[in-house]
Amino acid sequence: MSDVAKKVGVSPITISRALRNPEIVSEDLRQTILRTVDEMGYIPNLAARALAGRHNGTVGVITPALHQHGFAGLMLGIEDRLRATEFGVQYSNTLHHADGEAGQLKSFLMQKPAGVIIAGAESYHDLLPLIEKAACPIAHITDLSQEPERLVVGLDHHAAGAEPTRFLLSRGYQRIGFIGGGTDVRSRRRREGYEAAMREAGRFDPDLAIGADAAGTTGLGRELLTRLLARVPDIDAVFAQNDELALGVLIECGVRGIRVPENFGICGFNDLEFSAFTEPSLTTVHIPRYEVGYRVADMLLRAVRSEPPGEEKVDCGFSVIPRGSTR
Incomplete structure (x- = not known):
């Protein structure tokens, strides 16, 4: 820092201020200091700073x-x-x-x-x-x-699981499944919210929910829907723990000739960018x-x-x- 200060023609404390509190140093001087720092290859020692x-x-x-x-x-x-x-x-x-x-x-x-x-x-x-x-x-x-x-x-992940389930119910879907790719606290709370909403509607069935202790990928979405359909053939909608899983469900529906949304509804979670551009586009839960x-x-x-x-x-x-x- 002393070497940089000598080259710029200021005190070491001014160099320190420019690097740690840039707003208190004039823009021209700050740019000169940053340029000199780059030229000289100066790297702050965080251990020494601590x-x-x-x-x-x-x-x-x-x-x-x-x-x-x-x-x-x-x-x-x-x-x-x-x-x-x-x-x-x-x-x-x-x-x-x-x-x-x-x-x-x-x-x-x-x-x-x-x-x-x-x-x-x-x-x-x-x-x-x-x-x-x-x-x-x-x-x-x-x-x-x-x-x-x-x-x-x-x-409130419990509410964030219950509300999309109620939304699917309001659109006329009745045998609504839940697919998840994680067992963390947020995923568990969303599943509990789904179950609470299904109980409120008198439509809860433990066979409708399926999960895996694995990353919620598109491939897993396809796999979980396949397993769910084998177990509950009359399922007519799915609430997926994330948009990647929902995309997998959408792809598997296409392979099987299941008409979305007429005969089968899909709701994802996270509102990732691709969810607006699939065909059909994915209903999802937006988190800011x-x-x-x-x-x-x-x-x-x-x-x-x-x-x-x-x-x-x-x-x-x-x-x-x-x-x-x-x-």
């Missing part, structure tokens, strides 16, 4: 689903909110393994991060003691039934994933800067998007 200050300048994000399409919107929201700040982002992927969540949080906390976002924990049993003792703020994306009460952006990511990052940033948090627990909501795969 020793010298309160944190290492990074925000840790723990997620169970970095590999899944649905996480992309969350990630974009988080990064857009943090991009113009002095903070970088570091990700850790638990792959839905609850026993690894506490270890990954410990690993982040050992590095003295500015803060941590837990984007979908399976269980808070082992996390809460760590969160209570953490030296940095920790924000959360959760099902609203879970424990955290502050710095939370969440969704970008807004969730942006808002939880904003909550965390305010906490790091000791600013008023605004709302401390936010229900981001959801909406059923009717399209061509339902009557």
Whole structure:
């Protein structure tokens, strides 16, 4: 940093300010400093920064689903909110393994991060003691039934399972199946919501629900529908845990000559981009994933800067998007 300062003709503290709080340095000087940093190959030492200050300048994000399409919107929201700040982002992927969540949080906390976002924990049993003792703020994306009460952006996944089921019932479908590709807490809550709505309508049958402890892929959607039709031939609709599964159901219906939506309805979940462009287009449940990511990052940033948090627990909501795969 001293070498960069000498070349630019300013003090080392000005270099530090330009890199950590760019808004307090003039635009021309900041551009000169950044250009010189690039030319000289200067890379900040985060370990040294952590020793010298309160944190290492990074925000840790723990997620169970970095590999899944649905996480992309969350990630974009988080990064857009943090991009113009002095903070970088570091990700850790638990792959839905609850026993690894506490270890990954410990690993982040050992590095003295500015803060941590837990984007979908399976269980808070082992996390809460760590969160209570953490030296940095920790924000959360959760099902609203879970424990955290502050710095939370969440969704009622029980309601997000019940509402699309009621929608399918309102369109005249009666033997509505449920197919799932995961056993995490959010998937379980959506299945419970589906079952509650079917019971309310007097149409619950445990044989109508089928799942697999595997990633919810298009291929799995085809497989699960095949198994479900063998078990319940008179099924006339499916609520799928995600749009990839729903796409598999739609493809399998096409192979079998099942008319969608006239004789068979399909509703997915997540409102991924392709769902609007299939033929027919997929009815699905829209989650404002970008807004969730942006808002939880904003909550965390305010906490790091000791600013008023605004709302401390936010229900981001959801909406059923009717399209061509339902009557």
